[in-house]
Amino acid sequence: MPEQxxxxxxxxxxxxxxxxxxxxxxxARADDxxxxxxxxxxxxxxxxxxxAGEARETSASVxxxxxxxGGVQGLLTEVADELGGPLDQLSRHDKQQAVxxxxxxxxxxxxxxxxxxxxxxGVTRFTVYNYLNxxx
Numbered sequence: 285m286p287e288q289x290x291x292x293x294x295x296x297x298x299x300x301x302x303x304x305x306x307x308x309x310x311x312a313r314a315d316d317x318x319x320x321x322x323x324x325x326x327x328x329x330x331x332x333x334x335x336a337g338e339a340r341e342t343s344a345s346v347x348x349x350x351x352x353x354g355g356v357q358g359l360l361t362e363v364a365d366e367l368g369g370p371l372d373q374l375s376r377h378d379k380q381q382a383v384x385x386x387x388x389x390x391x392x393x394x395x396x397x398x399x400x401x402x403x404x405x406g407v408t409r410f411t412v413y414n415y416l417n418x419x420x
Contacts, residue, residue: 289326291319303355303394304331332396356400359391364404372406379405383415392416 292306299306312318312328319327363385364371367378374382382405391397402409 289321291321292327295319295329299329300354301394302331303357303396304329306330356386356391356394356397359386359389360401360404362389371404374405379407380415380418383412384419387416387419 296306306319306327307316307330309318309325309328312325313330316328316330318325319329360371363382366385367374367382371379371382383401386392386401391401394400398409398412402412405412
């Protein structure tokens with residue numbers, strides 16, 4: 285993350301809520317959103333990628349092989365650690381427990397979180413919603 289410029293500091297809560305990340309201007313890609321302050325680029329926002337790339341990142345984070353520093357990724361990593369292994373290898377009961385733990389921690393407040401959780405658990409999005417509804 286770039287140096288804590290006032291603009292970066294101000295938007296960090298929003299960026300985290302979107303499950304995005306702030307990158308240095310020199311690390312920005314074409315599809316990143318530049319943040320310009322008084323005519324100078326100070327950072328860029330990288331939104332989460334959709335589709336297969338996101339699914340691979342989720343699986344890697346849960347397995348503990350890639351950084352899952354925050355958002356849904358970080359919560360998935362925490363829950364996997366607490367339940368003792370990769371989420372997609374848990375029993376049905378433990379997967380239900382994982383969904384409840386994630387809900388209690390606010391994981392489903394993030395955009396596309398049900399899809400991300402479903403991929404990590406190796407179930408469908410419909411199954412994740414069923415687990416949530418049973419608990420309610």
